[in-house]
Amino acid sequence: MTTFTPVKTGNTEHDTSRLRRLYGRYPTGVAALCALRAGKPVGIVATSFTPVSIEPPLVSICVQHTSSTWPLLSEIGHLGISVLAEDHEYVSRQLAAKNADRFAEVSWFASDSDAVFVDGAAAWLDCAISQAIPAGDHDVVLLEVGSAAVNESVSPLVFHNSMFRTLSIGV
Numbered sequence: 001m002t003t004f005t006p007v008k009t010g011n012t013e014h015d016t017s018r019l020r021r022l023y024g025r026y027p028t029g030v031a032a033l034c035a036l037r038a039g040k041p042v043g044i045v046a047t048s049f050t051p052v053s054i055e056p057p058l059v060s061i062c063v064q065h066t067s068s069t070w071p072l073l074s075e076i077g078h079l080g081i082s083v084l085a086e087d088h089e090y091v092s093r094q095l096a097a098k099n100a101d102r103f104a105e106v107s108w109f110a111s112d113s114d115a116v117f118v119d120g121a122a123a124w125l126d127c128a129i130s131q132a133i134p135a136g137d138h139d140v141v142l143l144e145v146g147s148a149a150v151n152e153s154v155s156p157l158v159f160h161n162s163m164f165r166t167l168s169i170g171v
């Protein structure tokens with residue numbers, strides 16, 4: 001039988017880790033958000049990437065207010081989203097690292113619009129930031145997709161329960 005013992009939110013200290021764990025139960029892909037700034041690549045990874053609208057083509061990400069890189073990307077106003085592939089666990093860790101050269105050993109390329117993409121990703125989206133909606137300790141950011149490409153030859157990386165995973169096809 002299923003055990004269902006919900007706990008009300010409200011106790012902030014307790015909630016933080018409980019909610020983090022709960023949100024982590026939801027499996028996601030992993031996206032790299034990168035652009036060229038003064039000729040150098042800057043970027044972060046985000047599991048909050050979500051497709052939103054077909055017409056117009058919109059996607060969203062949720063960015064924590066503590067991010068020091070987001071203000072740089074936001075100022076550029078234009079960025080590349082790479083849907084990371086199953087062999088990109090290193091890339092994901094690297095692009096989220098503190099006090100490190102995030103692009104060390106990461107193979108990337110830039111578009112004419114200075115969007116930066118990760119080589120070998122499962123999909124690439126060239127995006128312009130449309131609007132940011134404050135939502136608690138994050139901003140929900142909507143981005144308009146200007147162009148995109150799919151790489152059918154690789155499977156996407158999956159993030160679940162704070163772990164990187166790969167897809168397996170069910171029978």
Ligand SMILES: Cc1cc2nc3c(=O)[nH]c(=O)nc-3n(C[C@H](O)[C@H](O)[C@H](O)COP(=O)(O)O)c2cc1C
Pocket residue numbers: 030044045046047048049062063064066067068069070092093095096097159
């Ligand atoms: C697997 C993974 C998923 C992440 N998802 C998000 C996210 O959805 N939104 C976000 O703001 N930061 C996310 N981060 C954190 C950022 O990638 C980055 O580490 C953080 O913004 C701190 O770096 P910064 O101060 O340079 O911005 C994630 C990190 C990892 C490792």
